[in-house]
Amino acid sequence: MKRFKRSPLFWPTMGLCAVLLFDLIFLPGFFTIQLKNGYLYGRVIDIVNNAATLMILSIGMTLVIATGGTDISVGSILAISGAIVAQMLGPGQTARTPLAVCLLVALAVSAVLGCWNGMLVAVVGVSPMVATLILNVAGRGIAQLITGGQIPTVIYKPFCMIASYVPGMPLPFSVLIVILMFVLAELYTRKTSFGMFVESVGTNATASRYSGINAVMIVFLTYVISGLCAGVGGFITTSIIKAADANNAGYLIEMDAILSVALGGTKMTGGRFSLGASIIGALIIQSLTTTLYAWGVPPQVLPVVKAVVVILICLIQSEEFRGLLGRIGNGERKRAHA
């Protein structure tokens, strides 16, 4: 228990528990899970399923932020990936191109777009915000170009199963993808030294370089990974709505991904990170959404809550704020003394 308290997962988990506890008390039936035809249904399952895209994006975003950067192009890359898959599969019951080929092409394109971001940031030295702004602006145009301005629908069964149920598995398939991505990322960051190098570069880039770390390569790779995550996110989003909406798919999701990472306790200036904590951060955001929805609050109000949460997290991380609190606390203690 003591060990868990010091773990980076502690505070995010507490946050998630707080939200769920609220649900338990005020929303009877929130945790009801039903088994229908061998599949599990319920609000909690919905949370996990709807958060799938965000969880995957938050993996890539965590690595980018840990190096001290940001990637605001993920929403656009996600739309492009979805557009490619939808366009290649075609609108019919049967696939125009084998599904595997579609997915691979979309992933390859996402990786290339990630390389473009990485090149601008790591090699050319453009500030991350600006570098990724380019794709943020142009990306949706590219997605529309691919779909020809339409919103192509996809009804090809195997693809639609991505965000729904596969025979023989009680949980939505997207959950499996999240787990797979998480395990892959965790293996790559912790079973190689990639994670440590990312933290090192994010903490002190000069010292890292002087120790022989190829900082350019490390930063570059984080953007490629972020691109790949956005690509996978595109599959799920497209599968959920059974269409590729170039304009609205993943709109503003980069902001949610950044928020998930912040909720997970990774500093915006870079340094230590925890992929698990970011994923819990994503779950917090989704459960907040679902809770408000179940509470009867229009979901559009959610951003206000998010905004307050962002500012609170940043204030807690801000030394100036803690200093201010300390001074107030001291003042009160002194007054109490006198």
Next chain:
Amino acid sequence: MEAEPILTMAGICKSYPGVRALSNVDFDLMPGEIHALVGENGAGKSTLIKILTGVEKLDSGRITLEGKDILPKSTQDAQKLGIGTVYQEINLCPNLTVAENIFIGKEKTKHGKIDWKSLYADARRTMKGLNLDIDVQKPLNSYSVAVQQMVAIARTLEFSSKVLILDEPTSSLDQNEANKLFEIMRQLRDRGLGILFITHFIDQVYEVSDRITILRNGGLVGHYRTRDLPKVQMVAKMIGKDYSDLVAMDRTARPEQEAAEKPFLRAEKLGRRGDIAPFDLAVGKGEVIGLTGLLGSGRTELAQLLFGIRRADTGRLVLNGKEIKIAKPIDGIRNGFAYCPEDRKAQGVIGELTVRENIIMALQASRGHLKRISRKEQEAIADRYIKALNIKASSQEQLVRNLSGGNQQKVILARWLATDPELLILDEPTRGIDIGAKSEIQKLVRRLAKNDIAILFISSEVDETLRCSTRLVVLRDKKVVGELRGEDMNENRVMRMIAEEVEQP
């Protein structure tokens, strides 16, 4: 007798937690004089200046300006009182025009609008006053550092005109530019300004200053008329003989000069424009080569050139008979080099990571990120060096930023020892750490040399360098000016060489 001093500082004391930065320092500045303030690193020059300019508060002592007691609370406060400072790094806005940089904050306005015409005219007049005919409407960054320095001086004079402090103003200027600056300094002196000139270039002290004040280890060594103090004596006074604060070490037990083994590494006419003039250097196994010279003499640049932080533009490097190319640190590491940087905080420690991770960092980097050292092996390595170097940490998993300076330095040493280097470059390894850790590191250097590791030892303290090294390489003004070995290795020779009073051997 001359006029009354324009500025006096008497009995100035200042302590930081754990360090006595200044103790009972006196200083006075006459109107119409250029007064050089000299001393090695940690002598207390910068603390004195910080107190004078209101950046730091003094613990005790008195400052009087024109007979009135003053206590500057901030840089702006000091400026208003008439004490202006120009720093080495130029604190101006590169995107603004020259004229704006001189006047911003007190621009003349006409009907609430900035009067650009008269602003430019004033700026032209001011710069002409400094014998500089430049286009004041161009942005500052279109001019050389030298001109920017002049602009900084112009601004300072515009805001305060009694005392001018020049803090290392020449370190990024070439000889011509420096001369131009000196001309202006003399001109300002003749106008009655008191100028406090801080520099580590001895020649420049003698070129422009009227008087010299020397500080050492936070104390005052003395005030001297420049023409009465020979260069070599000044160097001796600056460096001093400071056994008191160091654990006594047997001087005769200086590492014996092992019969010059065949050198395994040779630098041939290696150099880089603007950093260090082409030099030759041969390094043998088990040698401790002390790089000595004053601050800014090119010691660090030489070390960084070997390690690959700076890329050489001339010459070659031969390792074990084969020419090698070193363009970045990883090349240096792969060839068995290691470099402990001078600025521990900015270039050395990775604060958010643990002691263990910091120790294995360079070894891991040399293997690439895919071939991870197993956790067990990491712990074994960390454990070995924590014990060997006596690193005081609560555990391997403590964050490095929570360690003391001396222990942080040992962690960085451990990082490099873990790579099993053939050449270890130590750039000011004992700066800013307590005496205990200092002598431990000095002993370690000698132990490592016995194990056949070659060491380049850089330190501002000549004493320390002499005690640790088997051979000395002396640098001055970004040039290697000579080598000392055997009997020649004594303070007298070193100082003469640094002070340029001895012909090169």
Next chain:
Amino acid sequence: MLKKLLRSKYFPIIITSVLFVVLFGIGSALFEGFFSLQVFLNLFIDNAYLIVIATGMSMVLILGGIDISVGSVIAMVCMASAAMLRDHVNPYLVMLLMVAVGAAFGFTQGCLIQFFKIQPFIVTLAGLFFARGMTAVINTTSINIKDPTYVAISNAKIPLPGGNYVSPGVVIALVLLAAASLVMTYTKFGRTVYAIGGNEASANLMGLPVGKTKILVYTVNGIYSSIAGIVFSFYMLSGYTRHAVGAEMDAISSSVIGGMSLTGGIGYVPGALFGVLINGTIQTLITFQGTLSSWWAKIVSGLLLCAFIVLQRMILKNKGVGES
């Protein structure tokens, strides 16, 4: 010659204005009816709100900051105005209130940035969420504006010679642009903004009021965003949760194309106008062309943005050569 031009401080703004003329020239050569004063004026009418936020954004960028909340503030202002007008609040009072809200919004963001040293991007990201959410709190769908004053302003045409006209929004936008340009060039406040963008630490050491200036810039930008919101509500005559979605990115890209550097301290506010006009011309070109689809506007805009960022780095490098 080219080098001299490259080094000129007006170089980016020259490039931008030339580019605009070239684009407009291409349109005129290709399409009948393109080369007319009204087509030109329509660029202003359709993008009046964008001119306003690009102007505000330019000041923030020169300061070395960023504000991505502006699009949401527009939506919030439109929705709040629409709701109040539906309840028959005096339209002029509504406008005044909206400006006050914008000022308070910007002021709060500025204080969070200055006093607690939170990155501007994060603070204004929260601002983006907050304002967009508040829009939905007021009303989750859309409200039409039927207030006679607003409708009258919306339909008003300010005649220009030759039977051409502009809307009142254009006049507001141009007045705000001119005001910002003058303030940035001729006041101590404006020059301090440039100084902070150039080097904040130096500006501090030079004794300039850094904190006050930073907060004031964000406050002014809040006011500009709210006025943009009022202009936008004249244009759309409605409040809607998805109004001006992504407008912040359009404003940033217009500013950058107009010569503002995201590292701060560089650029001239009038450049923002050309940035907006270029983006507008691209859109108009595509509309006139007819077969090209609208998304090309985004792609071309992205390409231009990329080109200008590369150009900025080239200029910086060139300056670097001048230093040594």
